[in-house]
Amino acid sequence: MVEAWRTGITTYDEKNIWIRGYEVGALMQRATFAETIFLLHAGRMPSQQEGKLLDAILISSADHGPGSPSAATARLACSGNRGSVSSAIAAGILAIGDQHGGAGMACMETIAEGVALAKTEGVSLEAAAEMLVDAYRARGERLAGMGHRQHSTDPRKAILFGMAESYGLAGDGVRFMLALEAAVAAKVKPLPINIDGVLAAILYDLGFPPIMGRLIFIIGRTAGLSAEVAEELAREKAMRIKVPVTYDGPPPRDLP
Structure with a gap:
């Protein structure tokens, strides 16, 4: 018998969905997205001030222009594969790490x-x-x-x-x-x-563990990446990104 997965985050039945015990319809009408993110990760509803502060953090990390590593990577992926916005956004997220955003x-x-x-x-x-x-x-x-x-x-x-x-x-x-x-x-x-x-x-x-320092940036930056990809599709031609390359390897030569 396969052991069931365990979660303390979300459950549902035929007619309802609960996030951390709160009915999703009530959250949709009375909570903000930032408050729901706080709830998902902390297991409790934030105070009004905590919710506003997290909202400001998400806004602050949403975008920093198409030249940032995550946005540039998303646009490059979109330039070569215009049929999949999810892969382009995923490529941008994969560029987030120790030196950029993480x-x-x-x-x-x-x-x-x-x-x-x-x-x-x-x-x-x-x-x-x-x-x-x-x-x-x-x-x-x-x-x-x-x-x-x-x-x-x-x-x-x-x-x-x-x-x-x-x-x-x-x-x-x-x-x-x-x-x-x-x-x-x-x-x-x-x-x-x-x-x-x-x-x-x-x-x-706010009492979050260290991993939240990376996760919150990813959540906020995803909004900007979706905008960068949408603009790339709307304004630019496929395969338009050309990276200048200077070759400094050996000259043409014959095999021995």
Whole structure:
């Protein structure tokens, strides 16, 4: 006998669907999409402030132009296979990783490490941040959530951190990331907290596990990828993307 799958997320019968115990029709009429995402992942309905903050995070990560790795990959896949929007969007999602959009997971782990270090060593978050910067430099490792190719200051940081503060939801996660930014500027060079670092700090303070740092970016960016693919189909010809290539291999030669 095959053992049944187990889930604590969603169930249904012939006439009803329940998500985490809430009837889907009630959610459709009284909850937002962001609140439902919170419910799906946290197992509880968020407060009004938590729901607004998660909504803002999803908006902040929705799109960053067609040149971002995920959007460029989605457009390239769509250019060569215009019959499948799902494969193009999936290709864009597959481009999300440690260097693009997925660093929030590693950043949440760093935040947890820093907060724990402050407690075990009996030092401030600022001192713990300096200790971590020294440790990462000694190991030659890069700190996730820091630096941006286009922005000297990520315009989304002040808004999201400001919302978290005004809602009373900013905690050790936000404080540690700000301390880390200052420590990096003093010991290495000025590097802005990027969107991965911002959402990592806030998600940490909301009580989510590290994997949420990657999942939330994927959820938000999927909306932008669908728009990028739709525009590619509407405005561009098939196979229009041509990547300049310079060959620097051996010249033509004969087999021995």
